[in-house]
Amino acid sequence: MRYGLDITPAGAWGRPDQIAELAALAEAHGWDGVFCEDYLAFPGGLPTYDVWATLALVAQATTRVVLGTLVTPLPARHPPTLALQARTVAALSGGRVVLGVGSGDPLGDPALTEAVSRSDLTEAALATIREAAPSVPIWVGGAVTKRRPRARALRWDGACLYRVPPPDWEDLTPDDVAALREDAARESFVIAVGGRQRRSDLAGERRYVAALADAGADWWHEYLPPRLTAEEARRRILDGPVAP
Numbered sequence: 001m002r003y004g005l006d007i008t009p010a011g012a013w014g015r016p017d018q019i020a021e022l023a024a025l026a027e028a029h030g031w032d033g034v035f036c037e038d039y040l041a042f043p044g045g046l047p048t049y050d051v052w053a054t055l056a057l058v059a060q061a062t063t064r065v066v067l068g069t070l071v072t073p074l075p076a077r078h079p080p081t082l083a084l085q086a087r088t089v090a091a092l093s094g095g096r097v098v099l100g101v102g103s104g105d106p107l108g109d110p111a112l113t114e115a116v117s118r119s120d121l122t123e124a125a126l127a128t129i130r131e132a133a134p135s136v137p138i139w140v141g142g143a144v145t146k147r148r149p150r151a152r153a154l155r156w157d158g159a160c161l162y163r164v165p166p167p168d169w170e171d172l173t174p175d176d177v178a179a180l181r182e183d184a185a186r187e188s189f190v191i192a193v194g195g196r197q198r199r200s201d202l203a204g205e206r207r208y209v210a211a212l213a214d215a216g217a218d219w220w221h222e223y224l225p226p227r228l229t230a231e232e233a234r235r236r237i238l239d240g241p242v243a244p
Helices: 016-027 051-061 079-093 115-132 147-155 174-184 202-215 230-239
Strands: 002-007 033-036 066-073 097-102 138-143 158-162 190-196 219-224
Touching: 002 016, 002 066, 002 190, 016 033, 016 051, 016 230, 033 051, 033 097, 033 219, 051 066, 051 079, 066 079, 066 138, 079 097, 079 115, 097 115, 115 138, 115 147, 138 147, 147 158, 147 174, 158 174, 174 190, 174 202, 202 219, 219 230
Parallel strands: 002 033, 002 219, 033 066, 066 097, 097 138, 138 158, 158 190, 190 219
Antiparallel strands: none
């Protein structure tokens, strides 16, 4: 099992240079990856910063950790530009970049509010990105309980799925992971689980993470919300991941 730290480039300590400093701290304290949410504007009005400028600085501040987005809403992005950004940061990092993607939320345009329309946009964007940035692994997010996101994830390089999205978050179960592993039918397929804050029941959390690992999960991700104080964010990083 590898352990990822999910951070949002938004809020009082979310500038790209600050995130890069935290990423270096994470690398020194047992974390295996630093992943950033990708927002044009973080909900609630917090100041928001560009995810690829952030990841470029993270690449320069670290030498070992995997870095990437979890997740980029493809229908809201320009695929050739996104491919260029991912390819550039992959070069800066020595090939440590993962592109996490999803279909995102409805975009306001009535033509794009139907899930099937967003799904079609997502599929077209993925084809463009793979052609332009073939060496960048693509992990697909969304609800494991929905047919399209699950099937899409199985066609690409990995899954970063959940059961129920925020605010009513529900994690994958070990049975979900085992089923994904069986259906993927290839060892190279990556299963990343998590993306929420650590529960207060650390013993229970460790048992859950151990069960995920036994079922075939590759990554466990923990989220640091941007509304934490900078001191609390640093403390959680220094504590290291919840390892079984």
